Amino acid sequence: MNAWKEYQNQHKDRFLDELLELLRIPSISARGEHKEDMVKCAEAVRNSLLKAGASRAVIYETPGHPIVYGEKITDPSKPTVLVYGHYDVQPADPLELWQSGPFEPMIRDGKIFARGACDDKGQFYMHVKALETMVQTGSLPTNIKFLIEGEEEVGSPNLATFVKANKGLLDADVILISDTAMISMDHPSIDIGVRGLSYIEVEVTGANRDLHSGVYGGAVANPITILAQMIASLHDTNNHVTIPGFYDDVVEATPEERALMAKAPFDEAEYAEDLGVKALWGEKGYTTNERTGIRPTLELNGIWGGYTGEGAKTVLPSKAFAKISCRLVPDQGSDKITKLLIDHLHAITPDCVTLKASLHHGGEAYMTPIDSDGYKAAAMAIEATFNKKPIPVRGGGSIPICALFEKELGLKIVFMGFGLDSDNLHSPNEKYDLVNYYKGIETIPYFHQYFAEIVEQ
Template identity: 55%
Template structure:
């Protein structure tokens, strides 16, 4: 009956999602401030229409939180759905084959910024909820908490959660903001890396200098920055910041064997992103390097003349955005301090250095013995025809560990994305199959979660 309802409303579900996708809710850029509010208001209205008893746009110091709920019986278990309506910036714009904020269906996929991350995935929840309500099958209470700052660190949601503990009280948090290992290898994400995102600026002379008149006698901030970045990771791929690995939990051999038992084809991996060779920390596999080992990446670097042609200058400044993915039990606040101390210690006396922590989040591990985990497992078994594997993702959703520490509530990360969705990249997309199967699976989750909670 739920399945049939989804079938009958396929087109409308998609048209609704397209309305949401067209709002360019890029949280990183202040020019989109108004779009954030528009997206939140649109979601409030959509959740009311989907069957919520109550839905509100709740202000924060940053972008608003959309809260909605349907309480059918206070004695029944409650599921809190978390998602985010903000998206990554669309740049580099000229690499998009379609308009970044105009959804297009082609080759069975929705092409648009946010198609997967996270508008497409969060909207599956709205529609699974609608299907359950419309068919009279909703077996438990549901709450929605949708934020607009996930891509910039969820700054406001931590405080909002502290102030609304009662409002969002639930038995489990359900999140679709992750990916499957593959379409034929379904998975539930049990581990997320933490994140420590820094910005650094190296300043030499007070203005750009003529590189002929001064070259050789004055430290060049761009060369110095390159030297300093080179000193962050050693030749074996180990991060060279003193104390960086102090709190890293080393996996047992059995855990490593289990982690490496998931199917992985390195040739296909290389081909899918067109790289000549993989590269990473010595002594670890690709799955370990992204799943259970920390990493350090320059996310952006800039300085000097970057236009057409040549300009012979020593730039006054050079900057970089550098982020580190963290694993249990690293603490991003401690790592930010270690990073800053080390970065300052390797600066030559000929330059001035500024270091700023932009945002961070703690790593997270989700237990696989919760009723909600089994409910997710059973729901996916039914729709995918295979038992999903527990998966350690390299990504970060910093707020997930925040939920545990602030609300004391665990999260189930049942996402339906795929690597090919190119989230955070140009030409983001999301499969129509993923979208509809996601809705169906989520509806089943509610049924099994209610059953298993009763059985407890």
């Protein structure tokens, strides 16, 4: 274990330089113009795995973006850890809000600023460098497999097919994911669950063409106005979702779980100040941590229509659009919620407009048992490097592929993320603290050590 630390200290500058090179590739999976960048990034990931000591690393083509698989099999009798991550990133818009180029990584105040710095290039790359550390020090206690995809940010549309067709290739004893966050470096935590997701897009149409607002205003429905009214009706005065049946399958957290969540350090005033808001908003009867962890939500992610260019154009638009997402908790099926949402929108659409709704992607919530071997190993690893027992918490984000992993591979998943909620994921000026990056590289080998010891007992 001392050899790990010594090796990491000797090579920490190179570890950082390699990550920065990866961050320079604009691997935006949602944009067709970045198809070549996606291929370039997949190749860079494969090469990184080989240089780190993987005995095999292969790029698998899909109808979408490539999947990178790598492995280091030391002894078939040893336990195997499957590391999952993604090399694709969110679009960087709005570009004008970035203090430096989203794909020109900069170090400021001890933090890496770049799109993908935390989500998820910086986090999965910790595992690549942990592999190198263990290989170079002759201390790899497990077999390691890597599954690094390029479509997580668009719902992993091709990963399920790959997993089903390659169960033998992906055979392992546990899945380890670093695509989540900690409370803080002073209060390390482990996510014991992530929420599910239903993401739809709606189109509301009024007249068959854009109209002069002076000639037709007041006589023909404005799709933007109608859409805004419909969306506003999806929450009541207590900020509960009004869709009939939305809460029917929600598994309510026990008083004991809520009490445990309440022990996590949280300063509401500091939280609001960091976000630049005067007051917080959410479902009545729940704390902020509960609203973002154990409760389902419905959010408007984008709305547009009409003239939004410079100057004025007095137009009554023909169409209005919106993107709506629901974060789901255990037992809320994404297919059921999607149908409830779309059916409800059709039901409340007035006759003066027509509505079309379509699903972008979805996925199920996932919970990790805290008595599983993987969780125990993760908790021991974090305690070894932080000198504190980690706090189990529920994460608010979604990793839609998790439920499929367990169903198809029969494996439990452990979330061992080192990011922070304040790392501006999906926002301008995404960042990742250097301390967190290096701490992840330091901690991950301990996971492999402890997992091997627990399994082999």
